[in-house]
Amino acid sequence: MFLNSVMLIHQVRIVDFFAAFVREFMEIIKASLPLASMLFSIVFVQGVCFYILAENTEDGEKLYKNIWMAWTDSYRLTLGDFEVAETFANTTTPILFWILFVVGTIISLLVLLNMVIAVMGSSFQRVQLENTAQIYREKLKIMVENSGSYPE
Numbered sequence: 001m002f003l004n005s006v007m008l009i010h011q012v013r014i015v016d017f018f019a020a021f022v023r024e025f026m027e028i029i030k031a032s033l034p035l036a037s038m039l040f041s042i043v044f045v046q047g048v049c050f051y052i053l054a055e056n057t058e059d060g061e062k063l064y065k066n067i068w069m070a071w072t073d074s075y076r077l078t079l080g081d082f083e084v085a086e087t088f089a090n091t092t093t094p095i096l097f098w099i100l101f102v103v104g105t106i107i108s109l110l111v112l113l114n115m116v117i118a119v120m121g122s123s124f125q126r127v128q129l130e131n132t133a134q135i136y137r138e139k140l141k142i143m144v145e146n147s148g149s150y151p152e
Contacts, residue, residue, distance in 0.1 A: 043071060050084075051070035
């Protein structure tokens, strides 16, 4: 099913509007890969830190059953879900948690997501400047790809 969707996107490039859209989409994906890897790294490290901090509670009870739950909370924090702070109410080191919370919020929520928006805007602008030339280039690529498909 996924492969059919990819093939449809590949073949729909013949229409001018879709050719620009597909090019825009591909440029945004390419430009966002370094930011996505940074975001993944931040969520990973912050989740590990959450897991370690959750081991030190006043009543000795584990806050997370496994590290996946800590990574989920870290990802939720990245998306702006601040209910994660309630999880650490009875930890023995609340100062470390709040430092991690504030730094993680500033880096992941404010800086990285704004960088993603900026990258998307610059990719969109770059594609719009080269739109006509790219449409003709896509049509020529399709002609070259299909040139051997028809008998002469």
